[in-house]
Amino acid sequence: MSPRTQIKGEKMKKFLIEKLREGSYTYEELKKEAEKVFPRVASDTVRKSLERNLSELEDYGLVVKEVEKGEKRYYWYIYPNLYANEDREEKLRHSRKLIPFIKMMFDIELNEEDKRIFDSTPAELEKLYEAAAKTHLRVHLRSEGEEVRNLLAKYKELMDKIESKREELKRRIEDKLKDRFGESETDKAKLFFYHSGLDEIYDIIYCARAPGSKWMHSGKDFRISSGTLWLNSLLIAEEQPDPEDRSKCIPLRGGSLSELREFIEEQIMDKSNTDLVEEIIKDEESLSECKKELRKEIYIIIDGVDNGVPLKGRCSLCPKIIRETASKQGEQTKMQLKS
Known part of the structure; x- marks a missing residue:
């Protein structure tokens, strides 16, 4: 297929506006990007269209050209104007x-x-x-x-990959929690697990595997008292939380606080969870x-x-x-x- 001899309509102008709104570019950088966007157009045609549209945008006051270190650099008008x-x-x-x-x-x-x-x-x-x-x-x-x-x-x-894996791990533990104890309507729930507890479990798995870390999780990190379950001084579950706190919780249909503690211990040691955290550490x-x-x-x-x-x-x-x-x-x- 032979290269096209023209770029139709305002496509080049649109390309330039979008690129220069991102930041400044040299002429060569713009030409290289334009050739990627218009791969079926002859290189010389791309060059001519690029130069013509840059010139028009400069005339309109939308693009400003400056010389930096001996090379032309183009800016969207807002940047020099600032x-x-x-x-x-x-x-x-x-x-x-x-x-x-x-x-x-x-x-x-x-x-x-x-x-x-x-x-x-x-x-x-x-x-x-x-x-x-x-x-x-x-x-x-x-x-x-x-x-x-x-x-x-x-x-x-x-950054996106790390955040995605963190959320995946917390979602995975939450799904297992609901499978084990059953998700419930708020007014019928027997236990309430705080969403912040998922972050705490993640932190425990992470800290035990972080490079150079000497921290080790132990059963002493848990405390059950008066219908509440604590992990590292953080309240993570209650049998009957205050009504205003229930929106911060996952309502569970069954189980006890001691069973919930056992479940958390399992998740901290679960190989699929620890493997995912090790991936995060590598990332x-x-x-x-x-x-x-x-x-x-x-x-x-x-x-x-x-x-x-x-x-x-x-x-x-x-x-x-x-x-x-x-x-x-x-x-x-x-x-x-x-x-």
């Missing part, structure tokens, strides 16, 4: 708030200022700040060339190696913020002025396109 002098300090303050969360992702020691920022962040907002830090980080790392982008993809893949070792490689780039980003360069990209916590600036730019662009 560095306008009037709101630079506000963006810097925002960026500095996120640095402690970026450091913690990569096991980088916090300095006193980082600790102050972290300690002053309300606990209920920590997850939001973590998500915001990840958003900015992705933009930075995706703009650093193919090698770093591949590392980032590997990092995300490993974490791979993740640690990946982190080491990415950490080099993270130090560059941190150093940039320390020297007055705000984080790239936008997140849900970015100062309003950024969104307002982007909105104005967007309206101007719409007017240009209409005219």
